[in-house]
Amino acid sequence: DAMVIQNPRYQVTQFGKPVTLSCSQTLNHNVMYWYQQKSSQAPKLLFHYYDKDFNNEADTPDNFQSRRPNTSFCFLDIRSPGLGDAAMYLCATSRDRGGETPLHFGNGTRLTVT
């Protein structure tokens, strides 16, 4: 089955210690997104890639970076995690850019910062 896979499902990191979350897709979709969802909050878009074109949201902290080395993989790097960065991180893909194109989500990575 075509899927969006996030690894790991749970990640524990120490305050200030860099961490990388990964996402892969077999859907061959052009667009990959990273969302942050804190408890009982709406998923918040951090950035997205349209093919190799990187699009950062204006309010995404500089602490968050992303890489997309090829169509299938996308990484979220948190350079110096703070306690406030503990959240569920959701990767999503879509065939094309456009609000009417449904997103396909992975199961998320829950990040804990100690």
Added chain:
Amino acid sequence: DQQVKQNSPSLSVQEGRISILNCDYTNSMFDYFLWYKKYPAEGPTFLISISSIKDKNEDGRFTVFLNKSAKHLSLHIVPSQPGDSAVYFCAASELGRDDKIIFGKGTRLHILP
């Protein structure tokens, strides 16, 4: 400032009855709306959508109604089944602008036996 609001954090409905989940939005430029369903430990999955040129879209047991003048949409599930117990997210976008999809906080639906 929340542009998409789901004011009911949770809702309980008897199996077989109608579930109505509500969503309000503040940005009058939104012209496409989507509902996603999320089970525990899984990512959200797309459920149904509606364009602002319509006021209703139906797919099996799921119907979404849009009231543009009130900036309100609702998702109706009839009849409700145990497998419908999940968190439902309302989302909206402004097509052709930045294509960003803005989510609400979600409503947890409990279907009671």
